[in-house]
Amino acid sequence: MNAILSPSRPKASEAAISDLVAELSNRFGERVVTSAAVREQHGHTLTWVKNQPPDIVVYARTTEEVSEIVKLCAAKGVPVIPFGTGTSLEGHVNAPDGGVCIDLSLMKRIIAVHEEDLDCVIEAGVTRKELNEHLRDKGLFFPIDPGADASIGGMVSTRASGTNAVRYGTMKDVVLSLTVVLPNGEIVKTASRAKKSSAGYDLTRLMIGSEGTLGVITEITLKLQGIPEAISAGICPFPTVKAACDAVIMTIQSGIPVARIELLDEVQVRAVNLHSKLSLPESPLLLLEFHGTDASVQEQAERFGEIAAEFTDQPFEWATKPEERSRLWQARHDAYWAARGLRPGAQSVATDVCVPISRLAECVDETKKDILESGMIAPIVGHVGDGNFHVQPLVNTDDPAEVAACEAFVDRLVKRAVAMEGTCTGEHGVGQKKMKYLEIEHGEAALDLMRVLKRAIDPHNIMNPGKIVAL
Amino acid sequence: MNAILSPSRPKASEAAISDLVAELSNRFGERVVTSAAVREQHGHTLTWVKNQPPDIVVYARTTEEVSEIVKLCAAKGVPVIPFGTGTSLEGHVNAPDGGVCIDLSLMKRIIAVHEEDLDCVIEAGVTRKELNEHLRDKGLFFPIDPGADASIGGMVSTRASGTNAVRYGTMKDVVLSLTVVLPNGEIVKTASRAKKSSAGYDLTRLMIGSEGTLGVITEITLKLQGIPEAISAGICPFPTVKAACDAVIMTIQSGIPVARIELLDEVQVRAVNLHSKLSLPESPLLLLEFHGTDASVQEQAERFGEIAAEFTDQPFEWATKPEERSRLWQARHDAYWAARGLRPGAQSVATDVCVPISRLAECVDETKKDILESGMIAPIVGHVGDGNFHVQPLVNTDDPAEVAACEAFVDRLVKRAVAMEGTCTGEHGVGQKKMKYLEIEHGEAALDLMRVLKRAIDPHNIMNPGKIVAL
Structure with missing residues (x-):
């Protein structure tokens, strides 16, 4: 279980690492940390993947600092692992070959909010909750919600989505542009702030989902949404998981623009009741949310109710008060911990x-x-x-x-x-x-093409090695 | 004006071309054409870019045939130019270095329509009007509408969008997966049919907008939309172009989900009136379309009307009948020819x-x-x-x-x-x-990264050379 998946390159020598500690400390002072506790915290993963700590953790403050760090690592052939909040579930921030973890959590500037364009420019360490806190008074929100309060940089890196994606898309749909430090330390801006463009290869989406293997994402221009005039939520129990899924299929096919439509099976509902002290009916449940004007929210809910009635005898129940709604979605977000x-x-x-x-x-x-x-x-x-x-x-x-x-x-x-x-x-x-x-999913030719991209952009395989494609 | 922009590679020798004509003819018979008229038609562009015909045109029927052709060209170092309908405006299908134009217009199979998933799988030569004709009876439509009846393959290649993009996005938003013949002739499927995925680099969006410089797109899996219950359209005259634009800005900022909101300045309106025998008021105009339920279309139009009234004394006029609506949008689509x-x-x-x-x-x-x-x-x-x-x-x-x-x-x-x-x-x-x-738009580092991608995927620069980035 804990076998490391084919380390892709030899570890950096102890001498190279101790040189690097000296050089980095000289430049960044106390923001360079080599204590075992901090290193382990940065090789942490929420699942059963074994902890693999980096040799050094550096807390960067600017894009230029990240560039400096990457250049130092590139010169010595030492791996670089970008780190946001460490909520990854697949061993993304593990350091199988050691190296330097660049912690971006100090990069929390909200550089600009363009209310009139419904977009903003932020540093990669801003978390989604911090961003939404900042936006609330402006009547705007950032809709992608993977549950964890992840950094936006991390969410870009894994092409995250979550509960709202059915309505608002995934990270690939909401990023207008990125600032990325390439494996050679060069700084690239992937696109303008125009809502659409056909000006060459889509560098933005090449980086989205690349999990730190092609560069370090340091700044992000994001599309935002206006906070809907009306939001309503509710739950609907079903006799079987299949019945619930059939209701979902028909809802989507009918074109009802649900903002959220989440399934919990009866095992998960029991866990949530225990963890969040709720008394939800312990059968398969759909949790729903509708966004729109008062009239359209009402219309959506009615149409969903008609569909649900074909698959369950149980009624669709509203959670009309904002507190009830928050409690319900908090319980949904805690599902992971509840399950444990x-x-x-x-x-x-x-x-x-x-x-x-x-x-x-x-x-x-x-x-x-x-x-x-x-x-x-x-x-x-x-x-x-x-x-x-x-x-x-x-x-x-x-x-x-x-x-x-x-x-x-x-x-x-x-x-x-x-x-x-x-x-x-x-x-x-x-x-x-x-x-x-x-390979099962993409076939050999597509996987080869991914390797071609990785090799071309990171020929020395220093960027988060041992992830996505092994070279 | 007519200077060829830095041909990127020497032309193939006459001997190589005549060998290739023989080999291709032997394999594809009459589907290999070298007449001047057909070659010129394939080096055609709608604008002032000079015609640059390829040496050979081959009409391919399947992905495997495209792969065979590309392999033959790769072996001889001869350029390959993919061709859809030839409605490009920027010299995309010109052959500055000669070579083989692969005409995909015979690849018109609609391989599958998955009504329940709101997607379809088609060959690259299907045009958007043909696709919509096919879909109409199923209550579905493909929303991207660049005006011209372009091939879907061509629309993928240029990351096309058009009048509906404000509501339905651009080609980057509606493609689920592509089948692509790479410059070495290998066939790649870029993704599954899942609505979202985080399984590695986004090969789909790497190819969207790559204009035939990274491979030949032969099959496309597209998201579809349900035909809206209600559609209404109308026109609104404004005293100045600025007033019209200000009304647009406020409409978008208010979150009204307009399906189309198009500007014609007074010069364009005069042209359209002459060309399409209409009597539109000859001042800056907005043409609008709303999609939704009867109630929501009504609500959207009312809210737009209120906004427009702040910027013009002229009323917002409905085109309620489908014939009127078609006539209006046909006039809009003919704007290019009208202008000429x-x-x-x-x-x-x-x-x-x-x-x-x-x-x-x-x-x-x-x-x-x-x-x-x-x-x-x-x-x-x-x-x-x-x-x-x-x-x-x-x-x-x-x-x-x-x-x-x-x-x-x-x-x-x-x-x-x-x-x-x-x-x-x-x-x-x-x-x-x-x-x-x-370079003005992206900066040198980003342009270098585009060149790195081109070189890695097409090291011999045979795919549509002299476009996007010059090597």
Whole structure:
């Protein structure tokens, strides 16, 4: 389980590292840290991937500083790992070859908010909650919500999405431009602030989802949304997961512009009730949110209610008060921690398949059967409006048989989704743990093309080595 | 004016070409054409860029055939130029180094329509009108509408958009996956059919907008939309172009989800009236379209009406009947040809800047003054909801002074837009004619990165050489 996935390059020599510590300390003083605790915190991952700490952590304050650090590392052939908040689920910030972790959490400037253009320019260390706090008084919000209060830089790096994506898209849809420090230390601005452009290769989207393997993202120009005039939310219980999925499929096909449509299976609902002291009905649930004018929110909810009635006897219940709504979504966001509470001491395994919506019910249903047969505790939550769902097996990693059984389950899950024209990861990214699935999903020629890109932009393989594609 | 922009590689030898004619003819028979008329038709461009015919035209029928052709060309180092319908405005299909034009217009299969997933899989030669014809009975439509009945492959290649983009996005937003023949003849599928994915580098968007310089796009998986329950359109005259732009800015900022909001200046309106036998009021006009339910269309139109009233005394007039609506949009789509009618015999020059919406009124206003001072005939139309507008100078290309004056005007226009954080091309693409503006817009480091990508994927520079970045 804890085997490091094919380290891609030799570790830097101890001499090179101690030289680098001296040079960096000379330049950045106390912002260079080599204590074991801090290094381990930066090799941390929320799942069962083993901690692999970097040799050095540097807290950068500006794009120019990041460029300086990268140039020093490039000169010595030392790996560079960009770090935001460390909420990655796939070992993205692990340092299998050691190296320098550039912590961007001090880069929190909100450089500009262009209210009239519905966009803003921020540094990569700003988290989504910090940004929304800043925007609230202006009547604007940033809609992408992966649950964790991740840094926007990290969200760009993994092409994150989450609960609102069904309405507002993913990170690929909301980034206008990026400032990126390339592996040679050069600083690139990927695009202008125009809402659209055909001026050459799409460098912006080349960097979105590249997980720090092509450069360090330091500044981001983001599209924003006006806070909707009206927001309403509610829950709807279903007799089976399949019935809930069928209702989702019909809702999406009907073109109802739901802002959120989230599935919790009965196991996850039990976990959430325990963790968040709620009393939700312990059957498969859909949590919904509608955005719009008063009239359109009402219309959307009515149309959803009619569809739901075809698949459940239970009523669609409103959470009209803002406090109730917040409590509901907080509970949804805490689903990951709630699930872990079902088996204290066990490790959580992240999965993230996404299939065309027509195959969703079938995919979830087969997966539920597989979970049952495997005898695992594995709650399901999902951004089902996009066909994306997370099974979260809870595993005793000290028991090799259990670990092997879980690995086999994840394998079956991914292959099931790919066979349905889906993907191994809808939003978490590849990191270390999904690398083995890229060839199954993309085929050899596409994977080769990814390697060509990596080699061309980072010929010495210093940028977050051992992630996405192994060279 | 007609100088070829730095041919990037030596032309293939006559011997290599005649060998290739023999080999291709042997394999593809009458689908290999070398007549001057057909070659010239394939080196054609709608603007003043000089015709540069390829040596050979081959009509391909399948992805595998395209792969075979590319492999033959690669073996001989002969350029490959993909061709859709030839509606490019920037010299994209010109063959400055000769070579083989692969005409994809026979690749018209609609491979699958997944109604339940709101997507379809088509071959690259299908045009947008053909696709919409096919989809109509299913209650679906493909929303991207650049005016011309372009092939979808060509629209992917230039990252096209057009009148509906303000609501439905551009080609970068509606493509789920591509099948691409790489410069070595390998066939790559860029992504699955999942609505979102974080599984590695975004090969799909790397290819969108690459204008045939990284490979030949042969199949496309596209997102579709349900035909709206209600559609309404109308026109609104304004006293000045600035007043119209100010109304657009406020409309977009208010979050009204207009489906189309198009500007025609008074010169363009006169041209349209003459060409399409209409009697539109000859002042700056906004043409609008709203999509939604009956109630929401009504609500949108009312809110727009209130905004417009702040900037004009003229009323917002409905075109309620479908025939009226079609006639209006057909007139809009014919704007290019209508404009040419203002100065018979003159050549049309395409421009395509796009700026953040807050700068739109200022940019259009300064440009109008510039046109006036230049003494040119140069109507303006624009997808102003995105900040994108086209000035279309009509130039006597036999008069060097006029040509030089127009070049200088285009230079000022692009620099004005870039200084306002905009782009030299919102939707037409770079082709040959915008290459010189890429460095002004992107800076040297970003342009270098584009060259790194081109070199890595097409090391022998056989794919549509002399476009986007010169190697």
